[in-house]
Amino acid sequence: EVQLVESGGGLVQPGGSLRLSCVASGFSLNSYAMSWVRQAPGKGLEWVSGISGSGEITSYADSVKGLFVISRDTSKNTLFLQMNSLRVQDTAVYYCAREARWELGYNWFDPWGQGTPVTVFS
Amino acid sequence: EIVLTQAPATLSAFPGESVTLSCRASQSVGSDLAWYQQKPGQAPRLLIYAAAARATGFPPRFSGSGSGTDFTLTIRGLQSEDFAVYYCQQYNKWPPSNFGQGTKVEIK
Numbered sequence: 001e002v003q004l005v006e007s008g009g010g011l012v013q014p015g016g017s018l019r020l021s022c023v024a025s026g027f028s029l030n031s032y033a034m035s036w037v038r039q040a041p042g043k044g045l046e047w048v049s050g051i052s053g054s055g056e057i058t059s060y061a062d063s064v065k066g067l068f069v070i071s072r073d074t075s076k077n078t079l080f081l082q083m084n085s086l087r088v089q090d091t092a093v094y095y096c097a098r099e100a101r102w103e104l105g106y107n108w109f110d111p112w113g114q115g116t117p118v119t120v121f122s
Numbered sequence: 123e124i125v126l127t128q129a130p131a132t133l134s135a136f137p138g139e140s141v142t143l144s145c146r147a148s149q150s151v152g153s154d155l156a157w158y159q160q161k162p163g164q165a166p167r168l169l170i171y172a173a174a175a176r177a178t179g180f181p182p183r184f185s186g187s188g189s190g191t192d193f194t195l196t197i198r199g200l201q202s203e204d205f206a207v208y209y210c211q212q213y214n215k216w217p218p219s220n221f222g223q224g225t226k227v228e229i230k
Contacts, residue, residue: 035219037166045158045166045209045221059217095165105216108156110168110177 002026002111004096009116016086016120022079022096022113029053029072029079033099035109036070036081038092038118048094049081053102064090086120093117124148124215128208128222134230135200143195143225145210150190154214157186157195160224161206169208170195197227205229 008020020036035050049060049070058070069082079096094116097109125148135141145155153173158166159180168177170186173193183198197204210222 044223045211047217047219047221050217061218100171105219106154106213107219108168108171108211108213109158109166110171112165112167114165 002098004098004111004113006094006096006113006116009094009118011119011121012086014087014120014122017082017084018086018118020081020083020094020096020116020118022081024077024079024098027098029055029074029077032102033104033107034072034079035097035099036079037095037097037109037112038090039095039115040089040092043092046092050099050104051079052104057104059104083118086118088120088122091118091120123218124151124212124220126210126212126220126222128210128225130225131223132226132228134228136230137200137202139200140196140198141200141227143197143208143227145188145193145195145222147191147193147212149215151212151214153189154212155186155188155193156211156213158209158211158221159204159206160209166209200227202229 003025006022036048071080097112099107127146129144155173157170159169160166174186207224
């Protein structure tokens with residue numbers, strides 16, 4: 001069964017950092033691109049970042065460029081999102097999602113993890 | 123950046139009714155459009171991809187159509203488990219991969 005399980009969310013003050021993890025099972029991260037998508041409280045979905053199946057190509061939304069870093073550990077089949085200089089507006093549930101293909105971008109997302117909440121408060 | 127506009131924001135319907143949700147793109151996305159269903163406290167779940175292909179696990183009462191800039195999601199004979207928020211997503215122009223703001227289907 002294909003499954004994604006996120007962890008690492010929590011409470012943090014503005015300017016702080018968090019590292020989110022997403023453990024994938026039932027498939028290899030070498031075979032699919034992966035993305036992080038977030039959802040602010042009561043709001044819609046916003047794509048945040050993605051990484052190709054090769055791990056060589058990464059991309060970021062303008063809203064997080066230079067602040068967040070996506071990476072992976074294929075030996076642990078785990079995806080990461082390092083979030084630095086966090087702002088109140090980064091408060092959201094963060095989902096990892098598998099893209100439809102190995103190539104990054106131009107894909108739908110399936111499946112999604114259950115999400116991990118991040119709250120940035122002053 | 124492509125903007126997706128979903129209408130209506132909220133749709134109230136009785137169980138058993140058929141409803142149509144709209145997603146309009148600010149420029150053509152071909153057939154590169156997906157729909158997701160999200161229930162309260164749950165992650166989104168892929169429902170439709172390539173504008174009209176139904177994802178695994180969803181019954182035939184769900185159907186998607188459209189191309190270019192205008193897309194629709196139709197649910198025929200609403201069941202209690204269908205009351206949720208539905209989002210469209212375009213993946214024709216990237217980055218970013220945008221989503222619409224969602225349509226909430228609620229019980230009348």
